[in-house]
Amino acid sequence: MSAERTVVGRRLPRVDAMLQTTGQLLYADDLNPPGTLVGRQLRSPHAHALIHRIDTARAAALPGVKAVITGSDLPITFGILPVSQDEHALALNKVRHIGEPVAAVAATDAETAQRALALIDVHYELLPEIVTLEQALADDQPLIHGDGTGQNIDRTAALEFGDVDEGFAAADHTREDVYLFGGNTHAALETHAALATYGADGKLTLWSSTQVPHYVHRTLAKVLELPAARIRVIATPSGGGFGGKTDPFSHELVAAKLAMLTGSPVKINLSREEVFYAHRGRHPVLMWVKTGFENDGRITAMHFKSFLDGGGFGSYGAASLYYTGAMQTSTYRIPNYRFEGLRVFTNKPACGPKRGHGTPQPRFAIESQLDQAAADLGLDPVTIRLRNLIEPFSMTVNHLRITSCGLRECIDEVVKASDFTSKHGRLPAGKGIGLALGSYLSGAGLPIYFNKMPQSEVQLKVDRGGGVTVYSMAADIGQGSTTMLATVVAECLGLEPGDLTMVTADTDLTPVDLGSYSSRVTFMAGNAAVEAATKLRTRIVQAVADKLETVPEDLVAAAGRISIAGDPNSGVSWAEAVVLATAASGPLVESGSYTAPKLAGPYKGSGVGISPAYSFSACVVEVDCDAETGIVKVDDVWLAHDIGTAINPLLSEGQVEGGVYMGLGEALFEEHSFRGALHRGPSLLDYKMPTTLEMPRVHTFLIESEDPEGPFGAKEVGQGPLLPVIPAVANAIRDALGVRIDETPITPDKIVAALRAAGRREPARVGPTTVPKFKFPDLIRVAPPEGFTTS
Amino acid sequence: MTLRLPAFELLTPQTLEAAVAMLADPAATIIGGGTDLLPKMKRRQVTPPTVVSLRGITEMSGIHTDDEGRCVIGASTVLEQIAISTVVPPVLAAAARQVASPQIRNTATIGGNLCLDTRCNYIDMPELWRQASGHCLKDGGEVCWIAPKGNRCWAISSSDLVPVAIALDCSVRLASRDGDRVIPIEDLYQNDGIAHQTMSGDEILVELLVPRCDVRATYRKLRRRDSIDFPLVGVAAAARFDQTKTCTSARIIIGAVASAPLRATDAERLIVGRKLTEDVIEEAAQLAARPVRTQDNTDMGSRYRKWMTSVYVSRALRDLVVEDA
């Protein structure tokens, strides 16, 4: 049975577009069951302090206050990664950053809750603040986690693939450069919010704006010591996540606990300031990279060191650390590769995953360095990249399995469309053009906690009128995962996406999907949905074939009918087919699942970077710079993205444009920066995100390399397109003004400082020059995959 | 909504006399559009028990030309109305168009803009942040964190319209129980982040009086984003030229670099009697920037804003150059 695709590949609006645009979609903060109490958290004004005593009596006595809790009410630790169970819902004995929650109240109204917080007395003993990498590496400072003094190291990594020294020895030219990627945050439009109810039946329900209902479910069970079966987590429609809602959060646990104590619904809605303190945004990463090249531009070896400032908690940091070293090899063939990485704790809000998780930082470094190397070798930026390009269906030296790869086509598209070659180095003063590449996962190869169960499951149920309901825990965070699911199921069944009923992101009703992170949902939930829908179609087509006295192979499911191939009006309607199939074989309920193939290489840390498929992108940026003010105007961005198959081109382009927007913000504006331990401006006035006026024309090209394992050949598009944007901007500024800003964001003051330095005949550059002297652990030496040639 | 206004009493007088009487109460604060005041109340920087809205006083809103040919702008006129006005000098409309964002301009009044509180990134912050940093001098604390050794507040005069109004030699009418007075707008400001205005708390700014505009004038604003952002530096310049293109009078006002708009008197003196050649402009720009002492209290560092002061003065002066016909 084969058929032309009828839904996949069409530019359809999201299935929830009308609800969303008419305001009928209910977000977490829209939920107001009768008697809802307002929950609020008291937050630490100190960056590092011991808590000696918390006196809540005055707050509890305030009329209207229904409950007051502190750290001792929720003493069990949690954290998203099994290796980083280092958080408390409310600080216990110690605070680690300004804004960490230390107590919470539930009250009848917001004013009372606010007044109650002011009546809680916390007795702190201040400790020295550790805010810089250097301070974290001093061995005489108090430990942020643990007792006594010492280096505040969260974790380290040291891996070598192939023989890097040999690779450098074989090089004609080597470069060593230092880069700094500044921290930034997600700044989703919707601030985090959660509502909890605790029924008389002893069941806890939490509605939360989260990307990971499954992990929140597990965390609630652990910290509240309730059986998971008595907890229901519903991820509400989301006003954006970008990785900022991928951890279980204090306010979710606190709302649940307060609901249990009061028996009333409790809602906590974070203020914008609180979201800046909850953070989990992009790690600031200091990077040192040494690369060896042959005269023709081919890379012989790379040694990459990254130093991550993790903030106060582990969060995803162990993974973030490895991600800063794992994917250097997935765009260019690097025959010998060494990675050393360090993540430290500091007294600042915890960093975590943001769109591109741990990979935009090294991407900025290596794409910047490639342009510099190209200039050294007299090559142009396109040539040096093409000389090193990764091959489709190949292994990397660090054991990543590359399948479909349309990177060459991506480069061709953007170079041609932008007229890069005739513009680079030849535009009038102040104007410049830059190129960069990137690649990203279509889903992390392994779940966050070790288990052998499927990473995604989908169930389908058909009612007797023909209505199909799709059940999946995939949380739509605006990326359109619900529309994607509806589209692939509709395609399999010959229906329209809008015909289906979608039940998503509810731990009671839907089978597990691990969550909306690592760009995994289209690939994994999509494949699970295809499997379920294929099973369903098989049963239905069989029933119709029996009725028509033909064989299933002669039938197609299309346009709401099961008909004989080539004769669309023949056969029976979908609804009739459903009746036939139910009569023939009972309830029409099917399920499908997806488990990634075993991909991990033979070394510790190999779980990070593996994916069943990779997306690829190429980006060209053209800028217009004011050499007096350093203000950069981005005129055009050309972005080609190998998406495998665009299940919905309209939504895919939206993801590309969103990635470009976010990338430009990180490149030029956004800075999660601190004065000591104090955030420089936890507001959207001070945290500068580009406005519509800063948004350039974006020319999007979707390259379809049809991945053999993806659903209908699809790969990811949610994160990858952001990656090359940032270095492409840096490279374009270099082309425009002759200055290198090796530090993000590339703000006007840095550009002017570099130009003034050039005027004094100093290096036309702003950026770090050294990295801390740090002794990494002994290298774990890993043999390259079989058949991989290192020369 | 998690940031809430503190409770206050709202008074809505319908006449100026009634408003003036209400303001005799020292606890009363004026509100225009509230785009500056309300966020500060939400952040608990100020918690006035009584707020007097001027919006009901019809004669305080709108733009007209008086008998002397002056353009009179009522204090309650919203910025968007000024931005699209063909009656006000084009430079004032252009400056109004560069304030904040369209939404804010539809609410914000010119009275509020001329009386805008000074700003600093140690004060215009949420409550917890200010507690964590230790409340600064302007916030009821002991020290200014920008210059802890000094005894003054360095918050910045951040209005876009004030430099233009001074460059155009405007006046303001102030009303109180003691009657009306008209003063040059330049005299309304002083270089102190806390006591940045000379008017007393019971006075109402009733209108802005713009003299007939026979000068060439311009306003140049530097900001990072083309909307929303306050000026990093704003330069208003106005000058007259004779037939030979020699400058006969000049005003150069630099905004957002001090607690009051700064008049670049040395530069003004330099250009009067000369033609605005590139050399003169460059020299004037250097002179204008010399006394500027920017602090690290808004977006971008102090060094950059000092650099940009001369760049923006020269850009403003270039705008004034009379092109050959």
Ligand SMILES: Cc1cc2nc3c(=O)[nH]c(=O)nc-3n(C[C@H](O)[C@H](O)[C@H](O)COP(=O)(O)OP(=O)(O)OC[C@H]3O[C@@H](n4cnc5c(N)ncnc54)[C@H](O)[C@@H]3O)c2cc1C
């Ligand atoms: C995000 C944001 C961006 C902004 N960007 C800019 C900018 O780029 N440029 C700029 O200039 N401003 C900017 N502002 C500040 C402000 O919005 C404007 O200056 C606006 O014009 C203030 O007018 P208002 O009527 O809203 O003032 P209000 O908030 O009502 O009042 C401001 C102050 O003036 C006093 N006041 C008001 N009217 C009178 C009167 N008639 N007599 C005496 N005192 C009075 C009030 O008591 C109060 O202290 C911005 C504000 C925000 C929130």
